[in-house]
Amino acid sequence: MKTPDSARILEILKQLCAIASVSGRAEQENRCAQYIADFLNRLIPESEGRLSVRLVPCEGDALGRNAVIALLRASRATDKTIILTGHFDVVDTAVCGELREQAFNPDAYTESLKGFAISQEAKKDLESGNWLFGRGTMDMKAGLALFLASMEQWIRDRDLAVNILFWAVPDEEANSAGMIGSLRAFSDLCRSEHLKCVAALTGEPCFWTSETEMTEAVRPYYLGTTGKLMPFFYALGKPAHVGNYFEGLNAALMLSEIVTEAETDIKLFEGEGLDLLAPPTCLYMQVRRESYSVTLPEAAVAYFNVLTARKDVEDIMRWACLTAASGTAKTRRRIEEARLFALTKGADYPDCPQVNILQYKLLRKMAAAKCKERFEEELAGFWKSVPSDIDAREAAIKECEWLISKANPPRPAIIVGLLPPYYPARVNRSASEEERELRSRMEEVVAQAKEMSSDGAVRMHEVFGGISDLSFLGFKTLNEQALRAAPNMAGWGRVFHLPTDIDFSEEIPVANMGPAGRDAHQMTERLELDYSLNIAPKLLLELIRKLS
Known part of the structure; x- marks a missing residue:
């Protein structure tokens, strides 16, 4: 198995960023979904029947948005499956002021920022040439670009020992209508194809932490989500x-x-x-x-x-x-x-x-x-x-x-x-064989990341400090907690719902395995290029090998 070329990841990233898929703007979100589906569909002729791609209407979504689910089967029949998931919507660019339109063109936006007053940290990164600024560069179209470029490589690989289920959704930045609305399609696919999902890896980035008197700044990987x-x-x-x-x-x-x-x-x-x-x-x-x-x-x-x-x-x-x-x-x-x-x-x-x-x-x-x-x-x-x-x-x-x-x-x-x-919170309690395996393999990969990065600023955390769509991949917990929340939740079944009738009880272990960046949602959102394009792809491949 090979890692994708860094230039190819960057090319896909810029194409994704050019689609202004702001959460809630259904036409643009669906345009991004179509781009991803078309990208994967172009790979089908090379797959020898191993790849299937679906554009999935999100159940219950009043805006009529679509998710994308694709299954790349292993070279030899197996039920073992790894999910690669992420969102293609972004927050709006109002914070970017007069550069709000340029923010969807990372090269032009990075150049334009040189004339603006930004924080000293952001200015230092800008002058280094190792950071690409723009909306979605790190949150999280770089993660999707990494996954798509990897799929492009792995489809030609006759040694792929595990199924890869790619799952991209809209609306993560708002109400998670994309993930919630495609859960049924996902569970139906797992049943019909007899898939055993051993891990779900999100392309969400390692959000650089801030340095304090007690702790150094690091790129955090995590085994759960808040x-x-x-x-x-x-x-x-x-x-x-x-x-x-x-x-x-x-x-x-x-x-x-x-x-x-x-x-x-x-x-x-x-x-x-x-x-x-x-x-x-x-x-x-x-x-x-x-x-x-x-x-x-x-x-x-x-x-x-x-x-x-x-x-x-x-x-x-x-x-x-x-x-x-x-x-x-x-x-x-x-x-x-x-x-x-x-x-x-x-x-x-x-x-x-x-x-x-x-x-x-x-x-x-x-x-x-x-x-x-x-x-x-x-x-x-x-x-x-x-x-x-x-x-x-x-x-x-x-x-x-x-x-x-x-x-x-x-x-x-x-x-x-x-x-x-x-x-719902998703915490790795090492309660199952799959949770213990993912924790062990993530510890090994994070240790490798420290060695591969020039600064060693990498650490594993128990949970991501924000919220993410990984919350919805613990189906047993999801059903139990949703049934407890529903009676006391105003608007349940009208403006928000969770599908508690899905006949699927997997508790899928989760982790992030994406790029690295800073300042999500801000004017200075940016992607760390060397780490994201050269180290992150190797870490993703190594983790998949270990889990296979």
């Missing part, structure tokens, strides 16, 4: 004119106390050292009213980004309910202090009322009980009124508000639930 849940808190207060403050309860006050409790809560920290995940943080907080008013806010909502490694859906919901209870207790104490102070001034106000904590699934049951047999019909009618282009989170919050209007829960209250999307 999970993500988005708990939300919907506060229902009691309206009152501001002049009659103690007659009501300010929803904004309740919510602010909850947000303060939840932000960076150490109870949700997971991992150690370089594998320590980012803490919970509020992504959105809003009083729900459309115009100016001197009435105490009656409704307010906030939602959080929570990253997980070993904590599951039930753990996060339990934390959210306890956080809501703690936040509302602090609210009542604050108001009680104010009421007691007012007493010293000769004023007498009522006690602050108790606050009910309701899980979203209970709110839904209450609404269904009030509507009776009309519930599903009325809910469907509500969803018809929701604009199709609305953000999925906002649409889900509106569903919550519709349920509140039907259930009329006792107030004040905090509704606790989940918003889309949901990414």
